[in-house]
Amino acid sequence: MNIGTAAERSGLPAKTIRYYEEIGLLKPDRTDNGYRDYSVADLHKLRFLQRSRSLGFSVEECRQLLSLYDDKDRESADVKAIAQAKLAEIDRKLAELAGLRDMLRHLVANCHGDDRPDCPIIDGLSGEAAFVTGGGCHGKEERP
Amino acid sequence: MNIGTAAERSGLPAKTIRYYEEIGLLKPDRTDNGYRDYSVADLHKLRFLQRSRSLGFSVEECRQLLSLYDDKDRESADVKAIAQAKLAEIDRKLAELAGLRDMLRHLVANCHGDDRPDCPIIDGLSGEAAFVTGGGCHGKEERP
DNA sequence: TGTAGTGCTTCCAGTCGCTGGAAGGTCAAG
DNA sequence: CTTGACCTTCCAGCGACTGGAAGCACTACA
Structure with missing residues (x-):
């Protein structure tokens, strides 16, 4: 889906979504015409970012939490430690x-x-x- | 009390407290030597600012909520409306x-x-x- | 009564997280 | 084939701090 749709469905302005890409929070595909193409997983990440940012988590904290989402080895101790710390903070x-x-x-x-x-x-x-x-x-x- | 003590007790850095004064969120007294002098009420405001900022409220929202705290006519309809809106948001x-x-x-x-x-x-x-x-x-x- | 150390002051510059606007390419409808 | 909505990049500016320099104030201790 295009950035406009992703913006509408995530509650984030398109500008902000591009900014998140710029700082490496997510990397949508591109279609042949150069447009960004967001998957459902991207959309979930965007919604998650919208939520957690609005609740006072920093971008770096969000990055850690997203790594939890992406991480193929989510059982690793440090990743679990991050999650536990965030749980306490929540x-x-x-x-x-x-x-x-x-x-x-x-x-x-x-x-x-x-x-x-x-x-x-x-x-x-x-x-x-x-x-x-x-x-x-x-x-x-x-x-x- | 001095800004260092206020910082320690509110959980806000002294820098941030000075910044909040600069943008008009609170106006501590000054002692003869020019030092800022925080009252208990000031401290409460600072703690409140620390909390609500960390929970994702903007400075302008905090300003409104503080006006609720300061307002001598807290019964006025608009002030109550602000409070109700914030309650829903919370x-x-x-x-x-x-x-x-x-x-x-x-x-x-x-x-x-x-x-x-x-x-x-x-x-x-x-x-x-x-x-x-x-x-x-x-x-x-x-x-x- | 110095003097070292800590804490306060202002000011200015820089960073983080967006946000607005310009200049231009793409696409679907009429 | 033009109009208008939507996309692109780039650059500038703002909100909310944050760090550092330069200098004055207070406390403690020889």
Whole structure:
């Protein structure tokens, strides 16, 4: 398939797809007229790139993960180690994202613009403390 | 607190923190000697920036979310609309991330380098299809 | 009271990951 | 056989940092 179709189906702009080729993330065939020709496997890689890039993985990380996809010897220890590390990172990201969601939900639901200190949202924003139930926002901020 | 401490506690490099100030994401006080002086609220914002940037939100999105944090009139409709939109996006990201995790897990656990077609991992990579149980990898790829 | 060392400041240059635009070739429809 | 959509390469620019130089500030220790 042509780059336009691949772009549409992967959710990536054609420009970006060409860039990914330039930096060696995938190598589509070319038809006789010089057009890039994407296989279904290429499309899967592109979709994967779209996903993982939008979730904050770097291009180099994506390259490693793609090598996992390509690697004919996926049983090798180092490749498995990469996958395990990424799994841990994904779990971390999942927790952070869930925290972000809870904080935003709380922000929308519970904050009424009053002036009480010890605002639970401030704790929520930091991503460190458990939520304190109730309470308003915009508390005076101490400067330690 | 000084920028070094803020960097350590937020997980952001000092360089990045200065950059965020330059583009107007936060405005720490200055002590008499010209050093930046970060409040606890500043630190929370920095932690929030660290989290949301690493999860794939753009700086402009972060700016909007921070305005939610700063806004004294958080009840206004547009601010709430921003929060709702972000909530939806976070839910989408959560689903994608979970999909990515499942795919990686599957890749590590079930792929033994054989040559069977219809590889479930390929479907998993694309993020579209449900996993087919069993099956190996490295299937022949058709070019449509 | 020096002075070494660490940390802060600004500024400027460079990198990564795209993104837009120009100039031109290809292809299907009318 | 022209129109218009789509493809090509190339080059420039932007967003988001990142590294390094030059210099001021603070702390510690002889």
